[in-house]
Amino acid sequence: MKLPDLKGLKGKKPLAVACVLAAVALIILITSLNGRVYAVTIDGKFLGNVKNKKVVENVKQKLIESYREKLGSEIQLVQNIEVAPGKSENGDLLGEEELLNKLQELISVRVKAVVIIINDKAVAAVKDKQTAEAVLQAVKDHYISQVPGELVRVEVPDRVKLAEKYLEIKQVMTLEEAKNLILNGTTETRTHTVGQGENLWSIAQKKGISFNELIEANPQLKSADSISPGDVIYLKEAKPLLNVTVVKRVTFEKPIPYETRIVKDSSLWEGKQVVKQPGKNGVKQVSAELVYKNGVRVSEKPLEVKVIKEPAARILARGTKSEVAYRGSGRFIWPVTGSISSRFGKRGGEYHTGLDIANGTGTPVRAANVGTVTFAGWNGGYGKLVIVNHGGGFETYYAHLNTISVSVGERVEKGEVLGTVGSTGRTTGPHLHFEVRVNGTPKNPLLYLGK
Incomplete structure (x- = not known):
């Protein structure tokens, strides 16, 4: 751009000079701005x-x-x-x-999200408040759908808050991801002491965890069958991030246990029992409120009970005819005191190989003589059985035991406790089935028992 010749302004009027200078300044400013x-x-x-x-x-x-x-x-x-x-x-x-x-x-960008805060701890973030509320409802619906019955109420004891916050995109979850995170929560390791009659399968079922998970949590076990009462095992359980209590009203049927009535029968040997009439459970209809915490039933409150079918009593005939056992060589002592409920020899269409001595469950059973235990465990119709070898071809059998307190290979003294009277195996009631065998052949125990 060509600027005016300022030499020609000499001698001009001041106003004209000022106008020309202003125009020059404007031209310079425009040129400068156009180049910035x-x-x-x-x-x-x-x-x-x-x-x-x-x-x-x-x-x-x-x-x-x-x-x-x-x-x-x-x-x-x-x-x-x-x-x-x-x-x-x-x-x-x-x-x-x-x-x-x-x-x-x-x-990089941050997105405005809504954070779900449970008990003052941020646990998940979703895109908006509506999604956050849907996540919480989905968690409740999960527990509601897990159990049957008419819904009474749902309770969440935890403190829950929602807060807006700008987060990285990867920190924002979908509704399903947030729901699963809250349901699965954290893994908690606890211990469990094995009780009588429990095994890994029953413990897994009772605790609501898979058998494989239980095995993985206990690498110290040599096999699935290597646990005994009193052993301590580990349980890994999921601890949800949100606790939900569901109360439902249900109607279900429960059995009414029958009672047993005992009648005396003088035609039966004392200690012998025969079922004259089998018992039958009754049925009752129960309406109750069941309380579940995180899907696990924790309590039951009965509301109404209605008997549908009355139970039928079991009638048991108990013998009063007695025979006191007092004879024999005296080689063996009586393993337990009591009356003979079934003798050695023919019994109906069968041959009874021992002597049944009636007594109550839990009565100590003692070794008839010194010897070595050659068997201790379950044996078919004998139930829990102990066999003691006394040498010279003599063996004694102690069957239908409730408990066994000796093991194979153990030497026992005369009168030492082997176990307790029971009714395991093929039996109609608690008693000890006692046998004396000579070179494997059953003999009448009365021939060898002392007075």
Whole structure:
């Protein structure tokens, strides 16, 4: 641009001079503005020049709108985009599309999310409040659907809050992901002392965990059958992040146990019992409120009970005819005191190989003489059985025991406790089946027992 010749102003009027100078200044200003550029940097890294700040503002808005359209929430740019006067010689000017492409490669964004806080601990984040409320309801619905009955109420004892926060996109979960996280929670390791009659299968079923999980939690076990009462095993259980109590009203049937009535029968040997009438359980209909915590039943409150079928009593005939056993060689002592309920020899269509001595469950059973235990355990119709070898071809059998207190290979003295009277195996009531065998042949025990 060519400027006016200022030499020609000499001698002109002051007003005219002032107008010319103002015009020159305006021309210089316009020329200067037309040549100015702005440098765009992000975290100190130079991206390029733009012709004015409005280009940067337009690009920032486009960037935010593109993420908002994709994520459906408010967006916050993590890095600070700086705009400052630049030098025109530093490369070509960037257009809006070029600047947008550069920023998309380098910029990080945070999305506005809603954090679910349980007992003052942030546990999950989702895109909005509506989704957060749906997550909490989905957790409740999971426990409600797990158990039968009419829903009475649902209780959440934990403190639950929702809070808005800008987070990285990868921290925001879907509804299903957040629900599963809250349900599965953390893994908690506890101990369990093995009780009488328990095994790994029954413990897994009782605790609601899989058998394989129980095995994995107890690598110290040599096999699945190697546990005994009193052993301590480990249980790994999921601890949900949200506790939910569900109360439901249910109607179900329960058996009414029958009672046993005993009648005396003088035609039967004392200690002998015969079932004259089998018992039958009755049935009652129960309406109750059941309380479940995190899907596990914790209590029951009966509301109404209605008897549908009365139970039928079991009638048991108990013999009163007695025979006191007082004869024999005296080689063996009586293993237990009591009356003979069944003698050695023919019994109906069978041959009874021993002597049945009636007594109550739990009565100590003693070794008839000194010897070595050659068997101690379960043996078919004998139930729990102990066999003692006395040498010289003599053996004694102690059957239908309730408990066994000796083991194979153990030497026992005369009168030492071997176990207790029971009714295991094929039997109609508690008694000791005692046998004396000589070279494997059953003999009448009365021939060898002392007075």
